Structures are given as structure tokens and as C-alpha cells.
Amino acid sequence: MTVKDILDAIQSKDATSADFAALPLPESYRAITVHKDETEMFAGLKTRDKDPRKSIHLDDVPVPELGPGEALVAVMASSVNYNSVWTSIFEPLSTFGFLERYGRTNELAKRHDLPYHIIGSDLAGVVLRTGPGVNAWKPGDEVVAHCLSVELESSDGHNDTMLDPEQRIWGFETNFGGLAEIALVKSNQLMPKPGHLSWEEAAAPGLVNSTAYRQLVSRNGAGMKQGDNVLIWGASGGLGSYATQFALAGGANPICVVSSDQKADICRSMGAEAIIDRSAEGYKFWKDETTQDPKEWKRFGKRIRELTGGEDIDIVFEHPGRETFGASVFVTRKGGTITTCASTSGYMHEYDNRYLWMSLKRIIGSHFANYREAWEANRLIAKGKIHPTLSKVYSLEDTGQAAYDVHRNLHQGKVGVLCLAPEEGLGVRDEELRGQHIDAINRFRNI
Numbered sequence: 161m162t163v164k165d166i167l168d169a170i171q172s173k174d175a176t177s178a179d180f181a182a183l184p185l186p187e188s189y190r191a192i193t194v195h196k197d198e199t200e201m202f203a204g205l206k207t208r209d210k211d212p213r214k215s216i217h218l219d220d221v222p223v224p225e226l227g228p229g230e231a232l233v234a235v236m237a238s239s240v241n242y243n244s245v246w247t248s249i250f251e252p253l254s255t256f257g258f259l260e261r262y263g264r265t266n267e268l269a270k271r272h273d274l275p276y277h278i279i280g281s282d283l284a285g286v287v288l289r290t291g292p293g294v295n296a297w298k299p300g301d302e303v304v305a306h307c308l309s310v311e312l313e314s315s316d317g318h319n320d321t322m323l324d325p326e327q328r329i330w331g332f333e334t335n336f337g338g339l340a341e342i343a344l345v346k347s348n349q350l351m352p353k354p355g356h357l358s359w360e361e362a363a364a365p366g367l368v369n370s371t372a373y374r375q376l377v378s379r380n381g382a383g384m385k386q387g388d389n390v391l392i393w394g395a396s397g398g399l400g401s402y403a404t405q406f407a408l409a410g411g412a413n414p415i416c417v418v419s420s421d422q423k424a425d426i427c428r429s430m431g432a433e434a435i436i437d438r439s440a441e442g443y444k445f446w447k448d449e450t451t452q453d454p455k456e457w458k459r460f461g462k463r464i465r466e467l468t469g470g471e472d473i474d475i476v477f478e479h480p481g482r483e484t485f486g487a488s489v490f491v492t493r494k495g496g497t498i499t500t501c502a503s504t505s506g507y508m509h510e511y512d513n514r515y516l517w518m519s520l521k522r523i524i525g526s527h528f529a530n531y532r533e534a535w536e537a538n539r540l541i542a543k544g545k546i547h548p549t550l551s552k553v554y555s556l557e558d559t560g561q562a563a564y565d566v567h568r569n570l571h572q573g574k575v576g577v578l579c580l581a582p583e584e585g586l587g588v589r590d591e592e593l594r595g596q597h598i599d600a601i602n603r604f605r606n607i
């Protein structure tokens with residue numbers, strides 16, 4: 161038995177759940193990994209010079225044992241998230257520490273503590289096997305997976321699963337991720353695959369769409385409302401392309417920051433009107449490595465006022481971090497909110513706290529999404545209210561290049577990866593809904 165037999169079953173029109181359940185599992189499968197004995201390979205290099213193409217491998221790995229409450233999924237497609245870039249350059253720390261720590265928690269979790277880390281936090285595919293106690297899903301179900309892994313043994317996570325002390329991001333803080341032909345997930349990570357999308361389109365939004373939903377829309381995040389001025393950094397990037405759609409769909413007013421004409425055009429085509437090209441306008445929020453330039457914050461704020469008819473920002477959608485955070489705090493209106501989920505340019509932020517306290521602003525930390533938020537975000541995709549922002553699709557063999565593109569900011573929107581899917585465009589089940597949204601679905605393609 162090989163993964164080819166699994167693919168044949170997925171592509172045959174009449175395979176039943178029983179047929180999938182009866183398929184023997186292969187002994188091994190191909191997976192994107194980083195290696196524990198290479199975690200020092202980039203020592204001494206600048207972040208920018210650490211090349212994911214050197215650390216990312218395509219290996220044959222054994223199929224992991226299936227535990228209670230888990231599912232093995234045949235992965236048709238996945239996508240590159242920035243967390244896989246972090247893993248591949250071993251920053252801010254090696255993810256093997258997470259696997260070791262998880263492995264120490266119980267006998268079954270020891271499976272995750274291996275000398276290789278199968279990475280990837282998105283998938284679209286078909287359930288192959290479910291473990292004891294799984295009733296909601298069965299072999300043959302077409303699914304996407306969100307990346308929240310929780311144990312929920314403590315009371316802490318029962319109001320909001322992101323607060324579970326054993327909360328982990330699958331494929332980053334756990335092993336057996338989605339950039340592979342087979343993945344291991346907890347069954348409560350599974351959600352129905354939107355029928356109007358191909359495998360690679362369905363695999364693209366998951367992580368970033370759910371994160372943007374919590375960070376911007378959910379009451380656990382900024383709780384955006386109609387009319388809010390929302391400053392969106394990287395508005396055509398992974399997170400930003402969904403934040404922009406949420407702002408537009410929710411009646412808010414996105415002020416999109418991008419770094420090229422082409423990206424400005426993409427934002428315009430999504431429906432945004434207020435766009436700032438940070439490259440063309442040459443903002444330099446830091447005079448040197450240790451000194452910010454408040455004059456530049458003001459110039460930026462003045463530009464925002466020009467675009468909004470004199471208004472300031474209600475919500476900043478932050479993720480660049482050190483380079484932009486001082487400006488983000490400054491341009492927020494009295495009582496406004498800065499919501500942050502990342503620090504791509506550096507995590508030791510500096511801002512002038514007088515502007516925060518005197519103007520009663522709030523900074524909200526946000527991380528991924530709880531199961532309900534991920535489900536709500538996926539539901540919006542399935543209803544054709546929010547669309548995938550897939551630009552380019554790579555083969556599993558070329559995942560290193562895909563991660564390099566994202567690391568170097570050479571990409572637009574989301575970058576997809578075909579895992580078992582032999583070509584793009586497969587897996588569409590609802591042609592009618594697709595037809596209604598085809599232009600929006602293709603908006604980011606091949607640019």
C-alpha cells in the first residue's frame with residue numbers, strides 16, 4: 161500500500177467512507193521537515209540571510225500512531241505560513257524545544273519529540289482514520305484543519321480555548337504538521353472543506369483568516385464595528401489580505417499600508433480606497449537602531465488624516481512589531497485599540513507611553529483563534545463572504561523556495577503547496593457558488 165492508492169480513492173467519484181476505512185495505511189509518507197542536528201546551521205548570520213531552502217527537507221517518514229481523539233488526514237494541499245519560516249530559520253528559538261516540552265507531558269505526546277519536525281499549520285484533505293472517541297468525523301470526510309491544539313484538562317481554557325495552559329500551534333509547537341502527504345491532528349481541529357474551492361484554495365486561508373478574525377472582529381480582539389478606521393499593516397500579505405476583507409465586509413474603513421504599486425492595486429481591487437505605499441512615501445520611523453523619529457510618526461498620521469477626512473485610527477492591526485509599533489500607538493485615536501499578534505521586525509517594542517495613557521488607548525495581545533472563532537472564520541469562507549488570497553502554488557518538493565519567498569517578502573497574499581494533489585484546481589464540489597465568486601477567488605492568482 162502506498163499513498164498513490166489513497167490518492168486514487170480520493171479521486172474516484174464513488175469511494176465510500178467504508179472504502180476509506182478499509183484502505184491500509186502506508187508505512188511511510190513524504191513530509192517537509194527540519195532536522196534537530198541542524199539547528200545551529202545559521203549561527204552568526206543575520207535573520208535576512210538565513211535561507212529556508214537550506215534547512216527545509218523533504219523526507220520519507222513513518223506514519224505516527226493514532227491516539228484517542230485524533231485523526232489521520234490525507235493532505236491534498238497545504239500553505240506556507242510565516243511560522244514555518246520562523247521554524248526553518250530557528251528563530252526566535254528552535255521549535256525542537258517545544259517538541260521536547262510537549263513530549264515530557266505524557267506517554268502519547270512522546271511521539272512528537274523526534275529528531276525531525278514535520279512542519280505546516282494548514283491543510284485541506286480527506287480523513288483516513290479516526291481514533292477512539294471521535295464521533296463527529298469519519299474516514300472519507302473532506303476537511304480543512306485549523307491549527308489550535310489544546311488539552312483542556314485545566315479550567316483555564318474553558319471560557320476561551322486559546323487560554324488553555326497546554327495550548328499549542330499544530331505543526332509549529334507539535335509535530336506531524338500539514339506540509340506533508342499525511343498529517344496527524346486532534347479531531348476538534350477539523351472543519352468542513354468549503355465545497356466551492358479547490359484543495360489548494362481551501363488550504364490557504366485557515367491560519368491567517370482565523371487569526372485576523374479573532375484579532376480584528378472577535379470580542380476577544382478589537383471587536384471592530386461599522387465605520388471604524390482600521391489601519392492594516394501589510395494589507396496584501398497573509399494576515400492583512402484577510403483583515404482588509406473583514407474590514408470591508410464589516411462596514412469599516414480600512415487604511416491599507418503596503419510597499420509597492422502592485423500591492424496597492426491588489427488592495428484597490430479588493431475594494432479598499434485609502435492606501436499608503438510605505439516605500440514610495442519613505443517613512444523612516446527609526447533614525448538609527450535605537451532612536452525613533454516622532455516627526456515621522458506625525459508625517460504618517462498626517463497622511464492618514466488626509467485619507468480619512470481628518471479622522472484618526474480606531475484600530476491598528478499590528479504585526480510588523482518593532483519597526484512600526486511606535487507609529488501605531490501614536491496614530492491611534494483617543495480610546496482606540498492597537499491589536500498585535502506578532503513582531504516580524506523585532507519583538508522588543510518601544511513606544512511613547514504618554515500617548516497611550518493620556519489618550520486612554522489599549523494594546524491587545526492576540527494569538528490565533530479559539531475553535532469557535534476558527535469555525536466562524538471558516539464559515540465565512542464557505543459562504544463566499546471572504547475569499548482565499550492564494551497567489552502562487554508550489555509542489556511539495558519546492559516548499560523551501562516557497563518559504564524563502566515568504567521570508568523575503570517576495571510573495572502576495574498566500575502561497576500554496578500541493579501535497580497529494582497532482583495538479584491545481586481539483587476538489588471543487590460546488591461549481592455554482594464558485595461561479596458566483598470566481599473573480600474574487602482568483603484575485604491574487606499569478607501576480
Ligand SMILES: C/C=C/C(=O)SCCNC(=O)CCNC(=O)[C@H](O)C(C)(C)COP(=O)(O)OP(=O)(O)OC[C@H]1O[C@@H](n2cnc3c(N)ncnc32)[C@H](O)[C@@H]1OP(=O)(O)O
Binds near residue numbers: 253307501502
Ligand atoms: C498561529 C501562528 C502564530 C505565529 O506565527 S506566532 C509567531 C511565531 N512564534 C513565536 O515567535 C513565539 C515563539 N515562542 C517563544 O519565543 C517562547 O515560547 C516564549 C517567549 C513565548 C515563551 O518562552 P518560554 O521559554 O517558553 O517560557 P518562559 O515563560 O520564558 O520560561 C519558562 C520558565 O519561566 C517560568 N515563569 C513563567 N512565568 C513566570 C513568572 N510570572 N514568574 C516567574 N517565573 C515564571 C516558568 O515557570 C518556566 O520555568 P522553568 O524553566 O524553571 O520550568
Ligand SMILES: NC(=O)C1=CN([C@@H]2O[C@H](COP(=O)(O)OP(=O)(O)OC[C@H]3O[C@@H](n4cnc5c(N)ncnc54)[C@H](OP(=O)(O)O)[C@@H]3O)[C@@H](O)[C@H]2O)C=CC1
Binds near residue numbers: 246393398
Ligand atoms: N500570533 C498569531 O496567531 C499569528 C502570527 N503571525 C505572525 O504575523 C506575522 C505576519 O504574518 P503574515 O501576514 O502571514 O506574513 P506575510 O509576510 O504574508 O505578510 C506580512 C506583511 O507585513 C508587511 N511588513 C513586513 N515587514 C514590515 C515592516 N518592517 N514594516 C511594515 N510592514 C511590514 C509586508 O507588507 P508590505 O511589504 O506590503 O508592507 C508583508 O507582506 C509573522 O511574524 C507571523 O509569524 C501570523 C499568523 C498568526
